[in-house]
Every structure is written in C-alpha cells, then in structure tokens.
Amino acid sequence: MGRITVTEETYIRQLPFSAVQKLQMILDPGKLWEKFAVNIPKKIGIEFEPKYSYISIEQFSKIGRTSDGSPTRAILSDWGMQNVKVKDLISVLSESKLYAAADYLSVSLMEGKPVERKASDSEAERDEENINQDCKTKPDKTEQQKVETQLLRSATAAAADFPGAIGSGNDLSYASGGCPSGNLNAGFKNSGPTESDEIEEEEHALKSLLSVKEICLQHMNYNLLKTITGDFNEKELLFGGNLIGRGGFGTVYLGQFHNGFQIAVKCLKDDNEDMRKQFETELQVLSKYRHENIVHLLGSSKDGLQHCLIYQYMQNGSLEDRLCCKNDTTPLSCLLRIKIVKGTARGIAYLNGQGLVHRDIKSANVLLDKDFVPKVGDFATARMAPSGNSSTFKNTSVLIGTSAYLAPEAFQFDVSAKLDSYSFGVVLLELITGLPPFDNDREEKDLWSHIDENCDEIMDMVDQTAAPWNKQNIDTLYRIARNCLEHKKKKRPLVEHILPELEELS
Template identity: 45%
Template sequence: MGKVTLTQDSYIRKLPFSAYRKLINLLDPGREWEKMAVLVPREINMTADNFEPRYDFDQIANFAERGRKHNGSATESILRDWGTQNPTIQHLINVFMEAELFAAADYLSVQILGGSPVPRPHTDFMSVENNLGRPHRKVVEDDEDLMLDGVNLPKPNSSKASDNEEMKNSVLRDHNIVLRHVSYSTLKSITNNFNEEEAIKGGNLLGKGGFGLVFLGKFQSNFSVAVKQLKKDSQDIDVEKQFNTERHYLTKYRQDNLVQLLGFSHDGPYNCLIYQLMTNGSLEDRLMCKDGTSPLTSSQRVIIVKGTAEGIAFLNNHGLVHRDIKSANVLLDEKFLPKIADFATTRSAPQGSGLSKVQQTSCVIGTSAYLAPEAFQYDVSTKLDSFSFGVVLYEILTGLPAYDDQREEKDLKTHMDENCEQIVDMLDISGGEWDEKAVNVIYDVAVQCVQNKRRRPVVSDLLEDLRKL
C-alpha cells in the first residue's frame, strides 16, 4: 500500500502516529497543550467574532488528569477528541498559530505538508491594537465560574468556601491562559455597589489612579479580588484604548513579577478589569508606612528590588516598554513579593537595531519624577524603564518620596545628585540594618539607571549582579 499524501485539507485523525508522537513531545512538557486547548473552537468554522471554546475548565482538568497517568498524554487526548469533529490539518495549524505554538505549527507546515514555516506576527504597536479582538486567550461568559490558572472563582452566591484556601494557593501556581468576561452587575454585587469609602474604614475603595478607581471585591466564599473601574473617556484619556491595551498585554504576557489579570467587564457604564488582590498594597504606600503599617525590612527591600527588575526585564525582553514604572505601580502580595501593575500605557518597543532604538510618540506618558529626560522629546525605548527603575531604587534605599515639593530639589534624582556623597549616610534604616554588599550593588545599579541615555543600560543587563544578592 502506498504512502498516504496529506494536504492542509486532510483530517487531523489521518495524521500518522509519528506526527502525534512529535506533537506530544512538543506540547506535553510544561503543559503547553493548555494553550491549544483553550483555543479549540466549539464549532469548526467559528471566526474571531463568534468564537466559543470547545472545552470548559472541567474538561481541561480531565485532560490534565489523563496526562498524569502512565503513558498518558493530554495532547493526544485533545487531538483524538477534537478529531471527532473532522478538523483539518489547517484548522490545527491555525490554532497553533493563535496560541503562538510555532514549533508545532512549523512541524505540521514543513514536515507534514512540505511547505514553509508559518508566518510570525509582526509585533509593532499598531498591529497589537488592530488584533485585540482576536481570541488570543479563552474568554468565557457569566454562566460559567470565573477561573484562571486552574482556579474557579465562585459567583457572589457561591457556597464553595471550603475551596477558598486551595483557590488562593493555586492562583499563582501555573501560567495558564483562561480569561473571562464578568457582568457589571456581578461586580456591583461583590464591591458593595462600588462603595467609595476606603477599605480600611469598612468600605471597598483600595485606591485611586490616573485611569480610575480600584475596589475590593469579595465573593461569598471570602475569595477577594481587586476591581479597577476605569474612568469614562475625557479629552486627555482614551479609556477604551487603555482598557484594550492592558487587557491585551496582561492576557498575553504572564510572569511571576507581573500582576495577574483575572477577568474584565464591558457591559456596564464603566469598563472594569479584575485582578489578583495584592494584600500588602503598593511599594509607595509601604515605604511611607501608610495607615500605620510597619516599615519594610531591608531584606524585604532587597527581594522587592530583585523581583521588580525581573518583571521589567521580562517585559523589555519581549519587546515592550512599560512607560510608567514607579513605586505606586509595584504591588506587594501577601509575602511582599513584587508585581508590576498598570499596563495601560505599555507599548511595543521599536523594532530594528535593538531594544534601545528610539521611536517617536505623540505624547509624554508617565509620572514626571520618574521620567527620563528623553521622554520629554517623545522618544520611546526600553531605557525609559531603566531610568524609572533607578528612581524606584533610590526610594527603596532612602525611604524618600520620588517627588516632594517641600524639598529644595523636588525630584529625588536631582536630590540624590546634589546631596548623596555616600549612600550609607542616606539609607533608610527604619526596617533594620542593611547588608553592606546589597546596598553597594543596589546603589550602583540605581546610578547606572539614571545616567544619560547613551550610557544607561537596559534592566536585563543588570540582572546578573542583582541575582547574586
């Protein structure tokens, strides 16, 4: 019997066992198969406009369980199940491309079909904006439990309190990719009708920012989230754009030092974003000991420095510039581990001769005390984040605010330039004595970060020294 010729229109159930084995080897390690599973459509010819997922959380969990059995494979289980719908090889390639599983897509395109490697997406900022409507990640609706990273977040009337501790422990366990729309009425319920009394006084308001208010949302099970209610459009702010930008980047990019987006809402009078709750607030507030909180210890500050650097480097290495790195946007979880937040102003770094290449922008974005000089000439590069990080390091070392209109030199960078002869004389020791080596390394990194642009490193170049602390 002759060899069967496969085309892009051949059903995936016609793939030889060797092809299944190759895909299993590519997708089972690291649970990469999950990226495929959440993008398999309920019906074969669904488009981005009417996409609905074939698999819900319970089914995905079942695939994972099969994969844990001896000689089991989650990848094979999904392909066999989906194959009963008669999807073609091209359908599978499309899913792999959407999930950015390019090695698997290339294998089918090149080795199975004899074609060329699949095209990679162009990552300039305009293409990102134009593709926000595509289902980069699974989106489920209100009749399902809110879930992310293998965690079911119960509805307001849920009685699953016994699962609460497991949920909290699981939120950060895996970098899964399930995002959900939540109705505005649900958010009103869990935030006590967006109660604007401060949470510390019994209300729900956690904070205010340039783009809106942040509320504590609490399910009946006591599982808590942070809900950002975005402002309506104004002359200065395109809220819809900021909403889509943050939703896109926090769905697409996940790392231990980036805040996790759990869901979103756009069916009410305000767009809302739902995040993992950061119980220790912002770095800015903790440095100021707001609400009578204890000073951060020197060891906690070192951990915060290292984690913040890892988060910035991750973004920059993926071609992104945050553009608003500041202590108010470094949030601290229950273990005081840092998470970078507020991605509304993030944009793609310029393409070409490296991540530090200049790109023109039409407006100055960021908070003035943290802005590099070139930002005022509308130049965007990853070195903007380096400068801002340097100012944050000065805050961590000294405990001084980035801006103080009572100081002669109102911004902290200028204050340090004029007054810091030895960093030891300006250290904040309210949290205990510092390790001398840590101080010297952090201060040296800070000084490098606030140099002029030509001499300023990108944060990833500084990680080696910081990781040794």
Template identity: 35%
Template sequence: MDGSTLIRKLPPGVVCDLIRMLETRDAWKQLMATVPREGHEFDDCFVPKYKMEHIKLIEQAGVTQRHSCAAIFLDEWGTSGRKQPDLAFLLRQLGKAELFRAADYVADIIKVPPLKRPDTGPAAPVDVSEENIEKLLAKLPPKPSRPVDQYNTVEINRAFDEMTIPDNSLPLLDGPHVQPLAGATQEESVACTVDTRGEYDVVGEQNTLPVDQLERLSRNVSLHLDTFLPHLQYSELECFTDYFNELSAGRDGGRKLGAGAFGSVYLGILPSKKCVAVKRLHRDAVNIEKQFRNEIEALSRFRHNNLLGLIGYSCDSSIYCLVYEYMSNGSLQDRLACKDKESVLHWQTRLNIAQGTAHGILYLHTAYEKPLIHRDIKSANILLDQQLVPKLGDFGLVRLGQHSNTVTMPTTTVLGTSAYMAPEAFRGDVSVKLDTFSFGVVLLEILTGLPPYDEEREGHDLVTHVEAMCEDTDSIDILLDKRAGDWVTSCVVGHQEEYDVAGRLYSIAVKCIGDNKRKRPNMATVVEGLEEIVGFIT
C-alpha cells in the same frame, strides 16, 4: 462671541468653566499634545508646538505657584506666537483631543453645531431625553432575586486558580471573609544568559498558555479584544464589591482600596470567598479605550510571577472594569511610607522586592521578539502580595517596541509620571531604557525611603535631590533609610569581610538614572548586578 474671539480675551467666567473641564483627569495635557507648531496648522504631518519638557514645567509651576495647571497652559498658549489661537481653533483642537464635553461648551458659545462624536465608546453621544430614558427603563429586566452565590463564575474561578497565590489575611470586613487556600504554586522566574553576540536571551520555562485556553479565545466585537480572559457582567461586579462601596476597606465594611488617574480600585469578594481587586475606570479618562485594551491584551499575553495577574474584565456597560488578583500588602510606595502604621520594610526584604521587580521588567523586554515597554514603572505600580512578593501592575501605557536591535521609537504622545521619566522621554524617544531609568528611581526610593516627589525639599524630584545631596561624597549614606537595619553585612568569600549592600545597590541605581541612555544598562545587566548582591549575602 464668535469663532474669531481670541482665547486671551475670553470673559473670566468662560475661562473658569474651561479650566474646570480641562483639570478633570489632567485633560489639559491631552489638549496640549494636539497643539501644532505655528505655521504647521494645516500640514499633513503633525508637528507639535509643545514637548514633554513644557508639560513638566507647567506641572512644576502649578505646584510652586499653587495654581491650576490648565489655567497656566491656557494663559501660555493664548498669549504666545504671532497668530494667537481663537475659539474656532480651540474647538478644532478639542475635537482632535476627543474632549467633547469642553468642545460642546465652546460650540454652544460661538453658536455652531457640536462636533460629530464617535459612534461607539465613552465619547459617543448619549440620548438622555425623557422619552429615551422611559424606553430604556421599560426594557430593563426585573431585579434578580437570586442570591449572589448563584452567579455563574466558573470561568473567573478557573482564571483565579491558575494565576494567583492566595492570601491568608484580609482587612476586617462586615461581610464574608476570605478563607486561606492550600496548594499555592509559584510560576518559574525568568533568568537570562549572554549568547555569542553579546545579546541577552531568556532561558528557563516561559508560562505559555495551554492549547485549550487558546481555543477558548473570546472576541469582544465592540472593542476588538483578543483574549482568553473571562468577561464578567457589571452587575456581578457590583455584587462582589458591595456596589462599589466608597468607604475605605477595613472601615465599616468599606471596599475602596485606592484611586489613581484612570480609575478606583475596590475589594471584591467572590461567591467562593476568594478575594479580588476590581478596578473601575473613570468614564472621562483620557484614551480610556486604549488604556483598557492595552491592559487586557498585555496581561493576556505576558505571564510572570512578578507581573500582576489579570483575572477578568467587564465592558458590558458604559463603565469598564478590570479584575485582578488581590495584593494584601498594597503598593511598595505605601509600604516605604509606612502608610496605615505598617512596619518598616527590612533592607533584605527591599532587596528581594527590587530583584523580583527587575525580573518582571526583564521578562517584558525579552520574552518575545519585540520588547514590551511598560513606560510607567514606579513604586505605586509595584504591588506586594501576602509574602511581599512584588508584582508589577498598571499596563495602561505599555508600548510594543521594534526588534531587539532597533528598540527606539519616536512618538509625539508622551505619558507617564514625570518624577520617574528619563530625559529622552520628554523628546518622545521611547525605548527599553525608559524602564531602566524608572527602575533606578525605584531603587533610590528603596534605599532612602523618601517619596519620588516632594515640593517641600530642594530638588523636588528624588533624582535631583539625591544628586544634590550625594554629589560630593558619591555615597548614599547621608540619605540612607537607617530604619531598615544595618545595610552593611558580613559575608564569606575565601575569608570573612564586610559587604556594603547599600553602596552596591546605589551604584546600580546611579547607572540606571544616567542621562545618556546609551550608557544606561539594559535590564538584563541590572538583574545580573542584583543577583550578584543577593549571592554575596546568602
């Protein structure tokens, strides 16, 4: 085979190898995003062939056909257009997508030199020759004999004390147990008001960083990170997590709390007996350095009681890690599903979680002149502490918006979770209204207790399912999660009357998931509506 061999004419064995590589961490999406429209292959201004609608269609086809999404994509791309792609073109696009494992495989097939890799980062070439490995082993220091409690963790303990509310409960572990801490303080929440122009401003005290912390600003030379957060050695994190014990936390001393698209999360116990969550990022994750930098710089700058606290990070090895405060009640998604036989969340607790989450999103949108758009609001990213206070996490996809009067930005790279994505997201239209739509889907989850996506039901995503089931009655009652208690309560407004909490919450959700983003409320209006509900029932 040579570079002129068409993709559609590849032998089955080669196709299977490519599919296996492109299925890893959904790398096919990254490749798909680099494919140019026919006739624009050599233009200076990139014009994409595929939009987010196409990615979603492939995902849905993969579910319904029980077939590999990468295989569906290669089949579609390889047989479409007047000029069908060949191996030489595939190699160029793999390079643009920084999928160098697949690129090396294709280069070897067509007998051309491998593409040049970046000098630094996860995609950089690694010399695995026996000679180099022997040199590296010779340079390794002897295994330290000091116990783990002699590690210098002054900085991370300081960050932990400043940012977290401690938990009094932990899963049963064979190792040391976390002791409850006293004197927990909560950060002030953000409120909003309307100025004379009809715009919303943040009022109340923002949790700005003390001057002495800013003076301790550290700069990581290789990643160009500007952050006051402490850096921990990877070897220290290994000790804190029992060498990233893969057994589930609570079982035989296991430490694994969960896994996602970009990494796995482990329970870490510091020498001080405090508890943290350590996220170890996948080395071959798409845009890993960008995700890593986004998370650190966003959470260094934005501090709020309803945002997950980032305590430290590690990048002194080939594996990047992030250290967060530990959230003992897991994710909202798991609690709504009663995972591990957890008790059902009462409707009033759900309302408080919705209100706290909305405050966190509002803070991102309004704390500074330019809004921070999260782009991945979902119940799996809303974590609950011991008191069931919600904290929004996973800032790997955040995007800094324009000034408040022009908060829409076109983009050719669309990322996120499709069941939560607004229609305009598939066109690459990014604005604060994306987060509003996603939050509306979370409200539907809170009301129904149903998962955001279920291939077994008609209308796989929750928005479509709710619209189909509730269209005639304009009421959520048919899908309302009655396990959460009686959503109709009594209140006194001049006289005692019934108050339909579910109906009011559903009304807010419907406005949030509207197709027309101009008519969709901003988060300040959403917060105002939620506070009105809370005000009636308290």
C-alpha cells in the same frame, strides 16, 4: 471539666471555643459581621439604641486586618461582658437575617429547630443577601459559585508556571491561567451535580487546565461586580469600605465573594475614546504575557455602565504605600526590600524582552501580594518598542509617565526599554532611602537630584527603619541606581543586564 451544655440561657461569654470559631467562620467572610454589629442593642429589652458606633465598627474592622484577628470574636467578647445570653445572640442574628449563624446555634449547638424566617426571606436570600442588600440586581448564588470556581481554576493553572506563587485556602494570591479550548464551564452540570460529581469533575478540569499554557480570561457580569464590591463602595478599606485606590486610569475596588474569595476590580475613570484605548491596551498586554512578577489579570467586564478589569487581589498594596507606612503598617525590612528589588527587575526584564516598554514604572505600580512578592501593574500606557539599542527608537507625540521617574529622552518622545531602566533607578533610590520620589519641601524636588546634590556617602541617607543594612548591598544598589539614571541613554543599561548582579544580593 465536662463538656458545656449550651442552652438559650447560657451566657455568650461561656460559649465553647469551637462555637466561637464556627461563628467567626460564618460571619467574618464577606464582612457579614457588620450586619450583626449594627443590630446589637445597647441594652436588652428596651427601645433599640445601637451599642456600637461607627468608630467602634471601624476598630473591629481593623482587628480583622491583623494576622489572627477576627471581628466576630472581638464583638462576642466585648458584648459578652454585659451578661448577654445565647437567646439574645440568636435574636440579633435573626434580626440581621444571618440565618446560617442563627441556625448553627439553634440547631447544631442546642439540637433545636431552625430559627423562624420572615415572610419576605426565601431560602435563596439567606446569608448571600447580606453581602450587599443595596444592589437592586443580584446574581444568584449559583452564578457566584461558578465565577469563583472558574477564577480559582485560572489561578491554579498559573501556579503550574510559578511554583510557590500561590498559597492555600481563601488567602490566595490569585493569578491568571489557562483554560482548555476556552471552556470556562467545565465541571458544571445544569441539573445540579452531587458533591462527589463536582469533586471528580473539578479534578478532571484542573488536570486539563494544568496541561495548557494559553491565558484565558473570564468575563464577569457587571451586576455581579456591583454585588461583590458593595455597589462600588467609595469608603476606604481601612474604614470598612471597598475602595483600594484611585489612579489616572480608574478606581480600584475590593470584590469579595460569599466564601471569602477576593479580587481587585478596576473601573474605567471616564467613558471616552482615550480611556477605552488604554483599557484595551491593558487587556491585550495582560492577556498575552504572563510572569510571576507581573500582576495577573483574571477577567474583564464590558456589559455595564463602566468598563472593568479584574485582577488578583494584592493584599499588601503598593510599594509606595508600604515605603511610607500608610495606615501605620510595619516598615519594610532590608531583606524584604532586596526581595522586592529582584522581583521587580525580573518583571521589567521579562516585559522588555518581549519588546514591550511599560513607560510608567514607579513604586505606586509595583504591587505586593500576601508574601510581598512584587508584581508590576498598570499597563494602560505600555507600548511595543525596540529593546533599548540607543540607535533605534520609536517616536510618540504624547508624553507618558510620572515626572519624577521620567528619563530625559522621554521629553523628546523617544520610547525605548531604557525608559524603564531610568524609572527603575528611581525606584531603587526610594527603596534605599525611604524618601518620596518628589517633594515640594525639598530644595531639589525630585529624589535623584536631591541625592546627587546632597549625598557624599549613601550610607548616611539609608532608611534606618529597615536596618540593619548590609553596606555591600547598599553600595551595589546605589551603583546600579546611578547607572540606571545616566543622563545619556546609550550609557544606561537595560534592566536585563543588571539583573544577574541583583540576583546575587542576599
């Protein structure tokens, strides 16, 4: 069969596969497909009535979260069943101000002229405007490109320390990194570089970045954060919004640039002295320490209505969410759980080795990247303290942490690294059993008391959704968990002391 000649009268169901691929490359990033979907008419040529309801658009969004799913491709396939033609597709794309996609069809595919712009649409307002039309103040495309490149450079620098921690393409697990002499603008020319100049300067900048170890954080404009988070869209990701989650410290949103680069933006909950102190604590800790199993801080923002911290985006959410299979995700396998145990322990051991106590280790604060590499997050309550020797400790007048994970001495305001050991023991029990750390419906509300009171044989309580379990691994994990949960601090090991045994698990 010869090559299909595409004209305005061609049915969109007859578009070549390469053309559909090109359209999804244009429309999938930044969720531009949503602007396209809401402007599709139920019937061509009559008074406009939307074809797709809010529920339908949610379903397309869900398709986009699968490994090989594309909302754009799904929409074209569904709409194409109505004998819709290319001219109708171009009309809807133009009405949606998605000119890059419309021009691809008109110019590249059919060798015609660019589509007509509305008088109010300037060259600079094309596809970028569709990312968030509700923001009153929009940073220009050049500013977004600079920030993307700078954050990517920082991510690449971190990869030098942690080989294999960063993937390829736009689905990167971005990490914090270094920058030579704090120069974040290396590689840019005010006069506008040519493509070859940019590539050469980019290569030079990357080589400079890879030769340093200093962590350098990017300051981001608050208005830019508003733009890439849909004006801090409060709708959950599952329903097409930007809300990742909420915590005691603040609210976290997904930020996405026009090319698909993603970040997590945590906004301060309240603008008060305590919250600002916690903001500064997290900023200072994560700008000083870097490890593959600690969440990577990319930057901050202090010039807007809220203080914000910018992190790598962790595609698989929190360990807590994955253990309860939130949003119908697949249960974690026993092999993945072993991997998460090891990585989490490495992160905690590193922190404690730096004289730092996290004070709020829990499954909700263990975040998972696209490869399920665990990273300890939320350092708002971290504190410098002794390494865990039971004869020395620091006192604090404030009880910090989550009740189900708190060691007995926490209630006496005793702060040492063994607080983190105890909390890690509870996380181990969660990974073994799949049960929540606290449950009002249980006679013994907290998980450790529930297991201690009711468990004769730990294999009877393992999470069967992760099967098949290796009994030797379970016995080892349970013994380590019990040791971590020793009531007396002096009998409790530091995480660094149990790490070698965890590393031997397979």
